Amino acid sequence: MSRPIRVLVAKPGLDGHDRGAKVVAAALRDAGMEVIYTGLHQTPEMIASAAVQEDVDVVGLSILSGAHMTLFPRVHDLLVEAGRDDILLTGGGIIPKEDMAALEARGIGKLFGPGTSTQDLVDFIRAWFAEHKAQEA
Amino acid sequence: MSGAAYNTGHSTIDRVLADFDAKKPAALARAVSIMENHRAGFEKLASALHPRLGHARRIGITGPPGAGKSTITTQLVRSWREAGLTVGVIAVDPTSPFTGGALLGDRIRMEEVALDPGVFIRSMATRGSLGGLASATRDVCDVLDAFGMDVILIETVGVGQSELDVARTADTTLVVLVPESGDSIQTLKAGVMEIADIFTVNKADRPGADRLRNDLELMLGLRPGATGGHEAAGHHGVDLRSLAPEEKEALRDAMNPARAARKAASSEEPDRWTPPVLRTIAAQKEGISDLIDAITRHHGYLDRSGELQARRRERMRERVREAVELKVHQRLWKDEPTVQWLEDRLPELEAGALAPFHAADALLARSGPLLTGTNMDAES
Numbered sequence A: 001m002s003r004p005i006r007v008l009v010a011k012p013g014l015d016g017h018d019r020g021a022k023v024v025a026a027a028l029r030d031a032g033m034e035v036i037y038t039g040l041h042q043t044p045e046m047i048a049s050a051a052v053q054e055d056v057d058v059v060g061l062s063i064l065s066g067a068h069m070t071l072f073p074r075v076h077d078l079l080v081e082a083g084r085d086d087i088l089l090t091g092g093g094i095i096p097k098e099d100m101a102a103l104e105a106r107g108i109g110k111l112f113g114p115g116t117s118t119q120d121l122v123d124f125i126r127a128w129f130a131e132h133k134a135q136e137a
Numbered sequence B: 001m002s003g004a005a006y007n008t009g010h011s012t013i014d015r016v017l018a019d020f021d022a023k024k025p026a027a028l029a030r031a032v033s034i035m036e037n038h039r040a041g042f043e044k045l046a047s048a049l050h051p052r053l054g055h056a057r058r059i060g061i062t063g064p065p066g067a068g069k070s071t072i073t074t075q076l077v078r079s080w081r082e083a084g085l086t087v088g089v090i091a092v093d094p095t096s097p098f099t100g101g102a103l104l105g106d107r108i109r110m111e112e113v114a115l116d117p118g119v120f121i122r123s124m125a126t127r128g129s130l131g132g133l134a135s136a137t138r139d140v141c142d143v144l145d146a147f148g149m150d151v152i153l154i155e156t157v158g159v160g161q162s163e164l165d166v167a168r169t170a171d172t173t174l175v176v177l178v179p180e181s182g183d184s185i186q187t188l189k190a191g192v193m194e195i196a197d198i199f200t201v202n203k204a205d206r207p208g209a210d211r212l213r214n215d216l217e218l219m220l221g222l223r224p225g226a227t228g229g230h231e232a233a234g235h236h237g238v239d240l241r242s243l244a245p246e247e248k249e250a251l252r253d254a255m256n257p258a259r260a261a262r263k264a265a266s267s268e269e270p271d272r273w274t275p276p277v278l279r280t281i282a283a284q285k286e287g288i289s290d291l292i293d294a295i296t297r298h299h300g301y302l303d304r305s306g307e308l309q310a311r312r313r314e315r316m317r318e319r320v321r322e323a324v325e326l327k328v329h330q331r332l333w334k335d336e337p338t339v340q341w342l343e344d345r346l347p348e349l350e351a352g353a354l355a356p357f358h359a360a361d362a363l364l365a366r367s368g369p370l371l372t373g374t375n376m377d378a379e380s
């Protein structure tokens, strides 16, 4: 029996746009994943600590405030520091194409913008899980 | 240490155990996952942790959806942390029976204690279990206990009346109700009411809280033998003035079971536990210290009365039974020849020549060696 994929969906910083995070959390749940939703205004430290305690496979950040270039790398560094460099860090929101590319070059992502179909997000996470985690499930 | 290094091979368990002993949160988290998913080596892990069990006080928190269980949990954690105790929290939310997915949202209310290194919070999905907890919740409690947590708080899913697993998992069960529960306590009575060691009426900032408390106390006071059963109830026309003060008290109690229940519940060292009915406004941190007091008193009572040992012994008995059932199930149905043997019997069964119970006896009779195998990791 294969175990469910565990995902932490979080909203870092002061950004109050939580519609996207909720839509994504619900879509991943409906795709059979166990989604831990931590609510608004999370610090990178809170996100990394929750990811470790919950032993998630994936951390997804939703950022529409423009602070993605600091928040994504910070969470990434904290996960590495905690010994969890095996976690997929992904997310979405209002993020210009060139920033997405820059972050991806640092091992973050893939990232998704407005209008992405939730099925694409599900497919991406499933494919990543099958490639990286399936052997230990 | 690298989390990725936990992922493969059989030395995983040794690595997890070493980091576990070094008190690394990532190792605790992984140990929980191994137990939750019955991953390779989980029996070895459970056996290694077993001698370390018994330190933690296990407290279950149950009640209807949205009653304030997570908010109360957070406030209890805060108080225990101020007293220097370490706390593990297990928060259970339901798995969708249709998709197998779950949205685990209890952490939203636990923000205040989320970054405290003396607190470990883990969300669990029920994964098909119907008793208000996940089937692996007890295993996860054990992992937290073995890690050295002083207190373990277990928040159930929002329950109706039949999700009672928490009482078999915790030493002390706290039932959280809200003023709006008043209309439904008659139906709650059958289940949730009977497992409570402590009640709290939360959201006492809303109207109806005192009335619900009184109703609950009345119900507790009317339970058979609840408060010692005074005979005075049958005496009519007693002249109060002619009674000694203790007799007057007894008569008042008999005439007012709610009052009697309240009195019995506030006794410092009772011989018999009567659940206290408290009031809290968790969102404003009100009533939490009374709750802590009640939990402490209940623990003292469990200890003195021998009930703690009895409850833990019962838990141990159940654990072994569950393990036996799991092993029998896996050993039989993961065995190709056994599955094939049953396939081959189907025509006889369909033709009426063999009855299912006889087939079962025959199957068990031929499975002796399979069932007595002792390979620890045969299942994984």
Ligand code: B12
Residues within 6 Å of the ligand: A009, A014, A015, A016, A017, A018, A019, A020, A021, A023, A024, A059, A060, A061, A062, A063, A064, A065, A066, A090, A091, A092, A093, A094, A112, A113, A114, A115, A116, A117, A118, A121
């Ligand atoms: C609705 C909305 C609001 C609502 C928010 C309601 C709520 N609770 O969410 C309200 C009216 C409150 C609001 C307020 C503001 N807003 Co506004 N808002 C929007 C708007 C129109 C739509 C956002 C939305 O909900 N989209 C629907 C969801 C489903 O889409 P999504 O979040 O993009 O998510 C998708 C993808 O991005 C991705 N994704 C997102 N998160 C995640 C996470 C994971 C894990 C994954 C895998 C994928 C993923 O997948 C999703 C599905 O496709 C956008 C414009 C736009 N077109 O995006 C502006 C916008 C985001 N807002 C903006 C601004 C400036 C503000 C305000 C500052 C305005 C002001 N001056 O007051 C305030 C700030 C509020 C705050 N406290 O932070 C700007 C942001 C500019 C920027 N970042 O550079 C935008 C882009 C408008 C604009 N063009 O200027 N806003």
Ligand SMILES: Nc1nc2c(ncn2[C@@H]2O[C@H](COP(=O)(O)OP(=O)(O)OP(=O)(O)O)[C@@H](O)[C@H]2O)c(=O)[nH]1
Residues within 6 Å of the ligand: B064, B065, B066, B067, B068, B069, B070, B071, B072, B106, B109, B157, B158, B202, B203, B204, B205, B206, B280, B281, B282, B283, B284
């Ligand atoms: N008015 C009032 N609201 C409260 C009180 N305690 C909690 N709440 C609010 O009640 C809502 C639900 O609280 P939670 O703690 O999430 O309740 P829960 O029982 O854990 O909910 P589930 O886990 O979803 O069943 C939140 O909005 C809280 O802020 C209280 O004492 N008074």
Ligand SMILES: [Mg+2]
Residues within 6 Å of the ligand: B069, B070, B071, B105, B106, B155
């Ligand atoms: Mg809750």
